[in-house]
Amino acid sequence: MVELESPQLNAVFHALGDVTRRRMLRQLSSSERTVSELAEPFDISLAAASKHIKALEAAGLIRREVRGRTHMCRLNPGPMASAHQWLSTYERFWTSRLDLLEQRLREDDARKQSQTSEGDKE
Amino acid sequence: MVELESPQLNAVFHALGDVTRRRMLRQLSSSERTVSELAEPFDISLAAASKHIKALEAAGLIRREVRGRTHMCRLNPGPMASAHQWLSTYERFWTSRLDLLEQRLREDDARKQSQTSEGDKE
C-alpha cells in the first residue's frame, strides 16, 4: 500500500532536505498547529513560512484543515513511511559486518556476469 | 555515533530527492561502479552525471577510490542510516492505531499547557 513512485519520493525527500521544514514536522509531532504557530519559532516572514508549509503539504507530509480563518496542520505520516521504507532497502549495508561480507560476495558475483541485463529501476 | 546534525541531513535528503541519484545508489547496491558505468543508464552528459556523483559524495552517501584514470565508487551507508534514524522518530505515527490514540492524548496534553517551553529542536 505504501507508494514508492518517484514523484512522491522526490517531493518527500526534497521537503525533508530543509531544516526549517524538519523543525516544523518536529513541532507537529507533539501536537497539531496553526500556520502562525508553526511559523513562530523562525525568524522568517509569515509568507515564507506559508511556502514551507505548502511544500510539506505538496509532499503529503502534512494535512491542513481550514477552521474559519485559521488553518490547522497535522502530521500525515504515510509519505514518511514511504521514505523510511525506501531507505530500508539499504539497511543491510549498515547493519552488520556479516552482511558486509555477503555484500562483497554479491559484488564479485555481479562482476562476473559482466554488464548484461541491468535490473536497476530506482 | 550516528550523526544527526542539520547540514549532513540537508545534504543527504537533498541528494536523495533526485531520481537519477537514487537510481545511481541502487546501482551501487549491487556492486561498485566507475563514473562512466554509473552514467551509462541515463540520457545525460558525463559532466552532468559527474555532478550527480559529486552531490552523492558531498552527502557522504558514496566513497570514491581513484584507480589510475578511473574513479571507482561504492556505497557509504552511514548517512543513509542517519536519515533512516531521523525518520524512525516518527515511526509511531504510521505504525499502529494504538499509537494514533496515544498521539491524540499527547496532543490534548500539549494543548493544555499552552505554549510554554517549546522543546522543539529539529
Add this chain to the structure above:
DNA sequence: TTCTAATTCAACCATGTGGTTGAATATAGA
C-alpha cells in the same frame, strides 16, 4: 458595519540546481 487577525497572493531578488558544450587533465596502451 467596521476593525483586526490569519493567511495567501503577486512581484521581485539572489542564489542554487540540473542540464549543456567545449576545453583541460591525467593515465593507459600502441
Add this chain to the structure above:
DNA sequence: TCTATATTCAACCACATGGTTGAATTAGAA
C-alpha cells in the same frame, strides 16, 4: 612518444528555491 580513454572543469542557460515586501482575502470580534 602519440593517441585514445576516463574524468573533471569552466562557462553558460533555464528554471527552481527561499527569502523579501505590500496588497488581497477571509472571517472573527466589537
